[in-house]
Amino acid sequence: MDNMKVTIIGLGLIGGSLARALKERLGIRDITAVTPNRQDIDAAIKDQVICRGFTQLNDHVYNSDIIFICTPVKYTFEYISCIAGKVKADCIITDVGSTKSDIIDQVNSMASPPCFIGGHPMAGKEKNGYSSGAAHLFENAYYILSPSRSTTPQAMSVLKGIIEGIGAIPVVLDAKExxxxxxxxxxxxxxxxxxxxxxxxxxxxxxxxxxxxxxxxxxxxxxxxxxxxxxxxxxxxxxxxxxxxxxxxxxxxxxxxxxxxxxxxxxxxxxxxxxxxxxxxxIPAGKPGLIAPIYELIVDVVDKPGIIGEIATILGDSGINIKNINVSNSREFEQGCLKITLPDPASVDAAGKLLADKGYRVYK
Structure with a gap:
């Protein structure tokens, strides 16, 4: 896979995270990005996440082994039509959209469709954009694959391998299901x-x-x-x-x-x-899903000067990153008044144990 040529169209949260994951976890070096935002291209090149970036489709794209279309669904249709007939015969085209039937129907209606597999990573964040991306975004997340009539067993095997390589769990589903x-x-x-x-x-x-x-x-x-x-x-x-x-x-x-x-x-x-x-x-807790989870703790504290700084110091001294911390003034159905948002489940567990050991009453 390290010799594979990959193009990512759309360098937002999902596209940017895919580029990072492909580079860091699979060692793929030849990654091209296509996005209208030149600033995102410059940032990704500076981060050494991609090799090159363009605002329009070109020969670098058509010479790819796999193309990920990471745009809103309405633009996915346009890109498939533009790419069809210009890519290599064995090039795999996939998307990351939240709907599959319309796209699969479009591909199936084409006279000579490219090799296409519908894709949908069940992962995300509240914030969008390239800067919000992370290589670990897909860890332990289900990644839905919906085959079209042009999907080959070899293409499905390759894409499954990539998905597993970035830490996700491939699940094959019919588009309508x-x-x-x-x-x-x-x-x-x-x-x-x-x-x-x-x-x-x-x-x-x-x-x-x-x-x-x-x-x-x-x-x-x-x-x-x-x-x-x-x-x-x-x-x-x-x-x-x-x-x-x-x-x-x-x-x-x-x-x-x-x-x-x-x-x-x-x-x-x-x-x-x-x-x-x-x-x-x-419903299982702590697993990635279609709606991005919030990782937070609720701490029952007495309102006194310095209490927020005290807790922030305890967590900071232990290397736990706090994404947000605030006092909940409306807590009719909540226990505790200090709400701490953390980056991942491991941080929630570590922070909860640390604060509980210090005598704080903590709720997850």
């Missing part, structure tokens, strides 16, 4: 989070009390509403039929719940929350 699953666990939750935020915006009073009191739990459960509007416009339009079906089912659930309230059906309301709690508690 992929879109049904991601529609339920990622796409519709993003819509619901945005709808909740818009609901509060519409209900807001002139003195801004709702926004003030929305800090804490409400802000946490709706954090994915801060995702890129361009990315989500593209995802929703690409998976619109599946999303519509799931939304209709969600509306049925809300209507049933509304009926239980109207009937004052205590047992029904109890079972509604009980069923949700049991299923939610059965």
């Amino acid at each position: 992929h879109d049904r699953i991601t529609g339920g666990i990622s796409h519709v939750p993003h819509i619901i989070a945005s709808a909740l935020v818009n609901l509060v915006k519409d209900m807001e009073t002139p003195d801004g009390k709702m926004q003030m009191l929305a800090a804490g739990g409400f802000r946490d459960i709706t954090r994915i509403a801060s995702s890129s509007p361009e990315v989500w416009e593209s995802i929703v339009l690409s998976n619109r039929m599946e999303i519509k079906r799931i939304l209709e089912h969600y509306i049925e659930i809300l209507n049933r719940f509304s009926g239980l309230m109207e009937q004052k059906n205590s047992a029904g309301l109890y079972h509604f929350f009980e069923d949700a709690k049991h299923f939610r508690d059965s």
Whole structure:
């Protein structure tokens, strides 16, 4: 693999992380990037993550052994059409988009499609852009692969090897099954989070009390509403039929719940929350998923001068990096008032043990 020629189109969070992972973990030296942002190209060259970068497709791209298209879905269609017929016969083309059916359908409808495998790494961060990328982004994350009619066994084997090499777990799924699953666990939750935020915006009073009191739990459960509007416009339009079906089912659930309230059906309301709690508690914790996790600790502390600095010093002296630390003023359903955001699960475990050993009451 160290002699493989790779092109990455789109040098954002996923593209930048892929470039880093391919270089650091697989020793791939010949990496070309294509992105409209010249600053990202310059930064990646300076970081020695890529060999060269361009703002347009060219012969370096067409001579690649594998091409990763790491752009919003609506641009993926365009790049596949531009690349088809110009790349080598054995060049593998793949993408990282959150929807697969439309793309696979497009490839399958082509008279002479390139060798294409749909891809979707189930990993991400709250922040986008090349500077937010990391070689370890894909560690232990599921990486979905959806074959097209032009996918060969050899190409699938090569791509699986690359995915395993960057630390991810390849899972082969039919494109339609992929879109049904991601529609339920990622796409519709993003819509619901945005709808909740818009609901509060519409209900807001002139003195801004709702926004003030929305800090804490409400802000946490709706954090994915801060995702890129361009990315989500593209995802929703690409998976619109599946999303519509799931939304209709969600509306049925809300209507049933509304009926239980109207009937004052205590047992029904109890079972509604009980069923949700049991299923939610059965979902594995600490594993990467489609929605980027938050790694944080809640610390119960007394409000006194220097307490934040005291805790920051304890963690800093032990080499634990704090991404964010803040006091939660709205903690109706939370224990403790100091919220510490950390970079990874290992940091959460280490910080929790360290603070507990110092006598602090800590909640994960």
